[in-house]
Amino acid sequence: MNKPFAPLFDKVRDLVWDIRNGYRNALRWLERLLLIQGLYRFTKPVKKFAFDIARIIRGPKETLFIYHSNPKKQWYQNKMDGLLNFPHEPWGLPGGIFATIRTFIDSGLTWAPSDYYPAIVRFPIGIIYSPIRLVFFLLKVFFFYVYLPLGALQYYFIYTLRIIYTIFLFVTHLNLFWKETLNNLIYWLRSLVAFMWLVLWAPFTFPYGKSAHTLRPYIYILPAVSVLAVFTFFPIINTFILSFFDNYDYLTHKLLMSKGIVGFADYWNFTTVYELTNEYTGWTKTYQISTGLGFLNYTKVLESPLFWDSIKNTFLMAFVSVPLAVIVALLISVGLNSIKRFQGFLQTVFFLPYVTNVIAIGLVFTVMFNTGNGVINYVLSLFGIDPVTWISIGASYESVVTTMIIYTVWSALAFKIMVFLAGIQGIDKQYYQAAKVDATPKWRVFLRITVPLLSPMIAYVTITSFIGGFKSYASVVSMLGEDMGPPGNSRMLVTIVGFIFYSFQNSNTIGQLSQAAAGAVLLFLLILTFTTLQMYVSKKRVHY
Amino acid sequence: MNSESSVSMKKRLQMKWFTKLHLGQIFLQLAILAVAIIFFIPFYWMIITALKNSVEVNAIPPTLYVTQGFEWGNFAEALGRAPFDAFFKNTLIVGVLTTTGTLITTIFSAYAFARLEFKGREVIFLIFLSTMMVPGEMMMITNYITVAKLEWLNTYQALIFPFMVSTFHIFFLRNSIKQIPVELYKAAKVDGFTDIQFLFRVVVPIVKPTLITITILGLLGSWNAYVWPNLVTDNEMMRLVSNGLRTAFSDDGMRVAQNLQMAAAAVITLPILVVFLILKKYIVKGVSRSGIKG
Numbered sequence: 001m002n003k004p005f006a007p008l009f010d011k012v013r014d015l016v017w018d019i020r021n022g023y024r025n026a027l028r029w030l031e032r033l034l035l036i037q038g039l040y041r042f043t044k045p046v047k048k049f050a051f052d053i054a055r056i057i058r059g060p061k062e063t064l065f066i067y068h069s070n071p072k073k074q075w076y077q078n079k080m081d082g083l084l085n086f087p088h089e090p091w092g093l094p095g096g097i098f099a100t101i102r103t104f105i106d107s108g109l110t111w112a113p114s115d116y117y118p119a120i121v122r123f124p125i126g127i128i129y130s131p132i133r134l135v136f137f138l139l140k141v142f143f144f145y146v147y148l149p150l151g152a153l154q155y156y157f158i159y160t161l162r163i164i165y166t167i168f169l170f171v172t173h174l175n176l177f178w179k180e181t182l183n184n185l186i187y188w189l190r191s192l193v194a195f196m197w198l199v200l201w202a203p204f205t206f207p208y209g210k211s212a213h214t215l216r217p218y219i220y221i222l223p224a225v226s227v228l229a230v231f232t233f234f235p236i237i238n239t240f241i242l243s244f245f246d247n248y249d250y251l252t253h254k255l256l257m258s259k260g261i262v263g264f265a266d267y268w269n270f271t272t273v274y275e276l277t278n279e280y281t282g283w284t285k286t287y288q289i290s291t292g293l294g295f296l297n298y299t300k301v302l303e304s305p306l307f308w309d310s311i312k313n314t315f316l317m318a319f320v321s322v323p324l325a326v327i328v329a330l331l332i333s334v335g336l337n338s339i340k341r342f343q344g345f346l347q348t349v350f351f352l353p354y355v356t357n358v359i360a361i362g363l364v365f366t367v368m369f370n371t372g373n374g375v376i377n378y379v380l381s382l383f384g385i386d387p388v389t390w391i392s393i394g395a396s397y398e399s400v401v402t403t404m405i406i407y408t409v410w411s412a413l414a415f416k417i418m419v420f421l422a423g424i425q426g427i428d429k430q431y432y433q434a435a436k437v438d439a440t441p442k443w444r445v446f447l448r449i450t451v452p453l454l455s456p457m458i459a460y461v462t463i464t465s466f467i468g469g470f471k472s473y474a475s476v477v478s479m480l481g482e483d484m485g486p487p488g489n490s491r492m493l494v495t496i497v498g499f500i501f502y503s504f505q506n507s508n509t510i511g512q513l514s515q516a517a518a519g520a521v522l523l524f525l526l527i528l529t530f531t532t533l534q535m536y537v538s539k540k541r542v543h544y
Numbered sequence: 545m546n547s548e549s550s551v552s553m554k555k556r557l558q559m560k561w562f563t564k565l566h567l568g569q570i571f572l573q574l575a576i577l578a579v580a581i582i583f584f585i586p587f588y589w590m591i592i593t594a595l596k597n598s599v600e601v602n603a604i605p606p607t608l609y610v611t612q613g614f615e616w617g618n619f620a621e622a623l624g625r626a627p628f629d630a631f632f633k634n635t636l637i638v639g640v641l642t643t644t645g646t647l648i649t650t651i652f653s654a655y656a657f658a659r660l661e662f663k664g665r666e667v668i669f670l671i672f673l674s675t676m677m678v679p680g681e682m683m684m685i686t687n688y689i690t691v692a693k694l695e696w697l698n699t700y701q702a703l704i705f706p707f708m709v710s711t712f713h714i715f716f717l718r719n720s721i722k723q724i725p726v727e728l729y730k731a732a733k734v735d736g737f738t739d740i741q742f743l744f745r746v747v748v749p750i751v752k753p754t755l756i757t758i759t760i761l762g763l764l765g766s767w768n769a770y771v772w773p774n775l776v777t778d779n780e781m782m783r784l785v786s787n788g789l790r791t792a793f794s795d796d797g798m799r800v801a802q803n804l805q806m807a808a809a810a811v812i813t814l815p816i817l818v819v820f821l822i823l824k825k826y827i828v829k830g831v832s833r834s835g836i837k838g
Contacts, residue, residue, distance in 0.1 A: 221656045231690070232709075233675065234686065234690075235683035236675065236678055236682060355764065357813060360813050372602075373603060373802075504685055
């Protein structure tokens, strides 16, 4: 008999077998690696105890959301019953992952507990619905099991310090130790538990069976990784997530809900508890909702005129000052390279702005561009031009921008000249000698030999200058003050970073901090786009 | 052609070349000198204004050189307006401690990434590189909250810790260490060196120029830092040079006389200028090297 599809069936069968085996192996590995079920079961009464104490201390209203588990269901089925039953403290992380995966399998990949619908109904519905469910599940896992532990990192830092501090107190000042510990008992217990989680998690990730020799690299990178984790990795993710909190104040945990009601939101629980009094009956009912996660902050930022002002200013300054500075620096460095006499002295003069303080030079430029007794107006008056209000009261937008561009170019020239000069001195003399033999004119030598051979340097300098130009803030503040504008017209020359700081420092309205975070994320995306574009361009034009 | 006439012809050609070059060179030198003079004007104006007395400073049109006598009292008065000794001390402490921390962490991490092999090396290095792309402003908000919750506001720790590790320096140093041949490591192993001995006796002297660059960049960075210290310190005695200068001498509130402003700016600029003039060779070599290789 003809079996044309036999090889295909074999392949499918092998594939299915691999998937099954792989799945089983993955589960076995997970079960071994993560905290096993028994240990997770142990955490439940501990959590209950901790929350009881919290309820006593904090009051019953604020602990409403905690336990609604149905004792008749399995412990992992309660987990699937909604947002509220996710473990709130990150010690549930390994057990939680394991529990949810197991629930997924046990309930036959459906959205209902296993003994509610018959299998003939469950499985088809499950196969259709489970991808959607999987996506939402992954999102929730990310927020509750990646974000919370990473957010816990900063608290681990604090908790570890607190534990060391209490040990120190125990050793030296016993009376202070009792006072500190008893007053902050809950905080101390929380620190201890978080510390224990960290300690319990670590042994499962150690490379067992290997000598201490292989642990040495990890110890070498430990200081760098630990500092970066707290001050770089965590902030990046935190800023990114902060920008998605709608109407939520990260600092005071207040949530602005509809009808202008402000409720208290617990940072760990992503929920808010608030009270509403029914005016007719006088009964107070306590509600609980979850914080909104959405693009509201981005909408607000993209609709605010201050943001678009800042974009216009930043782009104008960056796209005018950077090419100008690069061209001028190229010409100066080529000229510097040709003359032999005062080269050392001239090098020093051109490198001076690199080591000067931004603020000090900003002050100098403010004095120089003063309307009455500034040098620039005096020089212009020698040519018969009327004095111009550069940056004083009543200055126009063009004059302020021109001043800023002159200042930016002046202070940026030093670094560029340094790099270009070193690059030119590194070019092989053979090219120039060959050009001399052919008697090429100087401008052609410059355009066809020097610039292409310098193009890696030019590309690097351009990219870094653009990135620095998008982030310009200190130079504008040094000339125009914290208002970022001439007196009487504040925020005329606000930059994107200035917008971020303005939103950050004026966080009286709820949600302003998240807007600052949204602005920061937009700035990062802008820099990323431009850098990618420039690298693409430089790939085509740069000769290595 | 016999040798004498070819020599004389060469000489004649050289003379022609020489005259051409000479004229062009003089013109170029004059042009560059003019540009340098224009470049130098802010510094000149700073020193001139700092030495004028209060009558001459407000003269319209401004005088191009000090006509009414050098007023050295301006410096004393400017130094008296704000605690400049605290500013300098803070900047020095922060700069030195940051640079020390950077050097230690960078040497160990770069060595681990360059020479040692461990699981996850590429992944972790990739994560480091990707954070290099992120602007510092994105991390500032959360760092401020972290520092506030740790109760580190207005202390030295807040100014030092966030900048102790710099991924750019780790990347830079790793490239330098990678260029050391592996045979050196093996030879050292044969001689009985441990890892750390190899690191400090062989690797560090070889990459010393890079380390000097890192030191210089770190110190200059702490000198120029404005945004983060402004965010984190309120107390006048804890300020660094840049934000201390700004809050004491800018035109925000009261009008400060121009000569006092320039005197303060000169006081801050001149020490670093002197140091720069002494260490010019190292700074220039280091910064241009980081430009080429980075």
